[in-house]
Amino acid sequence: MGPWGTEMNTKASFNPSIAHHFGGGVYAKETLVPAGMVLVQHKHTHDHLSILASGRVEVVVDDVRTEREGPACILIEAGKYHGIKALTDVSWYCIHATDCTDEHAVDEVVIAHDSSLAEAQRMAEAIA
Numbered sequence: 220m221g222p223w224g225t226e227m228n229t230k231a232s233f234n235p236s237i238a239h240h241f242g243g244g245v246y247a248k249e250t251l252v253p254a255g256m257v258l259v260q261h262k263h264t265h266d267h268l269s270i271l272a273s274g275r276v277e278v279v280v281d282d283v284r285t286e287r288e289g290p291a292c293i294l295i296e297a298g299k300y301h302g303i304k305a306l307t308d309v310s311w312y313c314i315h316a317t318d319c320t321d322e323h324a325v326d327e328v329v330i331a332h333d334s335s336l337a338e339a340q341r342m343a344e345a346i347a
Contacts, residue, residue: 239322246325248313252276252305259302260313262331267315269293269301274309278302298331 235258236251252258252274269278271289278285278293280301287293289310295301303311319328 239325241320244316244318246315246317246319246329248315248325250311250313252303252309252311254305254307254309257302257304258311260300262298262300263295263315263329264331265297265316265329267295267313267329269295270312270314272310272312274311275306276309276311277304277306279304 235256238249240247240249250258254274269292271287271291271293273289275286275288278287278301280295281299286306303309315325315329317325317328319325
């Protein structure tokens, strides 16, 4: 599984630039996404915040589409499949409350274990 769960994109060579930030029981995953790329995420057992630091995206949460321009803070509710399409180059952060500070293990802690590859693929097709 990739750093965001399942990644679907329009360019086969897409490899997102990711930085991990930990402090005070909070984890922030920073992802730089080039224009035109689609990130299909997963779902979580807890609410979390996504921060669009810069750029413009189309956000899809359980089939509801909204366009957002950064800076913006977006609440993603627990149990909701979510993804983005970068309309411009984007700086995107996912913020989670967790005591895990291991960048190789944190996805196992914050991602719902019943996240479905089929649902991620369906969302990728809907966003693209």
